Amino acid sequence: MVLRKNKKGFVFTLDLILGFTIFFVALSISLFFVARGSEIAIGDYQLSLVGSDVVNLLENKNAFDSLDEETISNEMESLIPTSYDMLVRLQGNFSQGNGTIEIGSEIPSKRLLIAGQRVGVTSNDTYYKITYFTWPRLQE
Amino acid sequence: MINKKMFGNRRGVLYTLSLTLFALIIIALAALFFDSSSSSESRLIELAFTQKIVDLDDSISKSMSKIVLNGMNMNLDYSNSSFTISHFDSFEDSGLDDSISSFVSNVESDFRIVNISWDDFESQKPIVFDSINYIVKDSKTIEILENEKITGYEINLSFSSNITSCVDSISGGGDLSFIFNAVSIDGGCSFNQADVDDIDIDLVVGGVGISLDIESDGELDFSSNASINSTIKVLFDENDLVSGFSAPIEVLFLDVNNFSKRSNLSLVWS
Numbered sequence: 197m198v199l200r201k202n203k204k205g206f207v208f209t210l211d212l213i214l215g216f217t218i219f220f221v222a223l224s225i226s227l228f229f230v231a232r233g234s235e236i237a238i239g240d241y242q243l244s245l246v247g248s249d250v251v252n253l254l255e256n257k258n259a260f261d262s263l264d265e266e267t268i269s270n271e272m273e274s275l276i277p278t279s280y281d282m283l284v285r286l287q288g289n290f291s292q293g294n295g296t297i298e299i300g301s302e303i304p305s306k307r308l309l310i311a312g313q314r315v316g317v318t319s320n321d322t323y324y325k326i327t328y329f330t331w332p333r334l335q336e
Numbered sequence: 337m338i339n340k341k342m343f344g345n346r347r348g349v350l351y352t353l354s355l356t357l358f359a360l361i362i363i364a365l366a367a368l369f370f371d372s373s374s375s376s377e378s379r380l381i382e383l384a385f386t387q388k389i390v391d392l393d394d395s396i397s398k399s400m401s402k403i404v405l406n407g408m409n410m411n412l413d414y415s416n417s418s419f420t421i422s423h424f425d426s427f428e429d430s431g432l433d434d435s436i437s438s439f440v441s442n443v444e445s446d447f448r449i450v451n452i453s454w455d456d457f458e459s460q461k462p463i464v465f466d467s468i469n470y471i472v473k474d475s476k477t478i479e480i481l482e483n484e485k486i487t488g489y490e491i492n493l494s495f496s497s498n499i500t501s502c503v504d505s506i507s508g509g510g511d512l513s514f515i516f517n518a519v520s521i522d523g524g525c526s527f528n529q530a531d532v533d534d535i536d537i538d539l540v541v542g543g544v545g546i547s548l549d550i551e552s553d554g555e556l557d558f559s560s561n562a563s564i565n566s567t568i569k570v571l572f573d574e575n576d577l578v579s580g581f582s583a584p585i586e587v588l589f590l591d592v593n594n595f596s597k598r599s600n601l602s603l604v605w606s
């Protein structure tokens with residue numbers, strides 16, 4: 197009688213362990229899916245638009261004509277929305293910075309960022325390629 | 337005893353079933369969430385790709401326009417009943433073709449999906465406005481091709497040397513309106529006439545010849561060997577659907593995923 201009761205307890209414990217295991221596996225899979233689903237939102241496209249708009253405005257202001265880091269940086273600071281951060285990289289056959297100028301903040305290592313590319317010419321027809329990176333600024 | 341055992345078993349089965357169902361519901365919801373996020377991701381990739389093409393197309397148009405307008409010393413303006421093209425000094429700089437060629441090779445080497453074809457622009461330099469072709473044949477000659485839409489011209493010329501001769505031959509009986517004004521440091525030459533059929537004007541400025549010839553069908557030939565600031569306003573019947581200036585420079589985007597976009601260059605200026 198005692199042995200039978202012990203056996204019943206053993207089976208009950210095994211069933212419990214199996215049940216919890218299945219449940220937590222299911223929960224873990226669900227959490228993984230939910231977390232993966234939350235990673236990318238359609239609103240992130242806004243990042244790309246912000247970057248494109250800022251570079252477009254800089255071009256319209258002829259800020260790249262001088263290929264001067266400080267001039268571009270000053271113009272850029274006044275255009276970037278407070279909740280975003282940006283890096284603009286100019287590459288071409290020009291002497292400044294040996295053909296590569298980078299303006300803006302350092303690219304964060306573990307953040308979503310959106311990149312885009314444009315081309316342009318200065319007032320004396322010097323070609324440059326622009327690569328811009330935009331990411332949300334950390335709120336302090 | 338047997339009934340009690342059976343009841344206990346049933347309860348156990350019920351517990352297991354409900355637990356399994358609960359787990360399945362959670363997984364199904366998570367799968368739905370995942371599916372929705374996957375389609376969001378696809379849309380985001382599509383939008384980002386579109387944005388990339390729009391960015392490139394827009395920046396190529398702007399850059400080419402800058403090179404063309406600088407190289408042809410040109411300003412553009414238009415309304416719904418006229419367009420105006422102004423040149424300063426010469427009609428075309430000698431380095432224009434080299435600047436375009438260098439830009440095209442840089443863009444094509446940086447972006448493999450872009451192909452720019454400008455053969456039709458290289459030989460002559462047509463600027464097209466609402467099917468009216470304004471052609472800069474070389475640094476000294478402008479031609480506007482015949483077009484039934486043209487209703488008149490307003491031409492202003494300014495020279496740094498003196499106008500020493502101004503000979504005109506203007507015949508009436510046509511449909512064109514014509515206003516002409518040439519100024520120099522000393523002396524000028526003006527005409528203002530409606531219902532014109534044919535116009536020939538020959539000027540001598542600083543010892544060199546300038547000729548203007550307008551036909552009844554709207555065709556214009558203008559050549560100048562002198563340094564000149566010119567403004568040519570072409571009048572046409574009021575049209576609210578004018579599309580702006582373009583040049584026969586074709587920009588083709590051809591992506592590996594069978595995406596393609598072909599467009600003629602719209603001249604953008606600020």
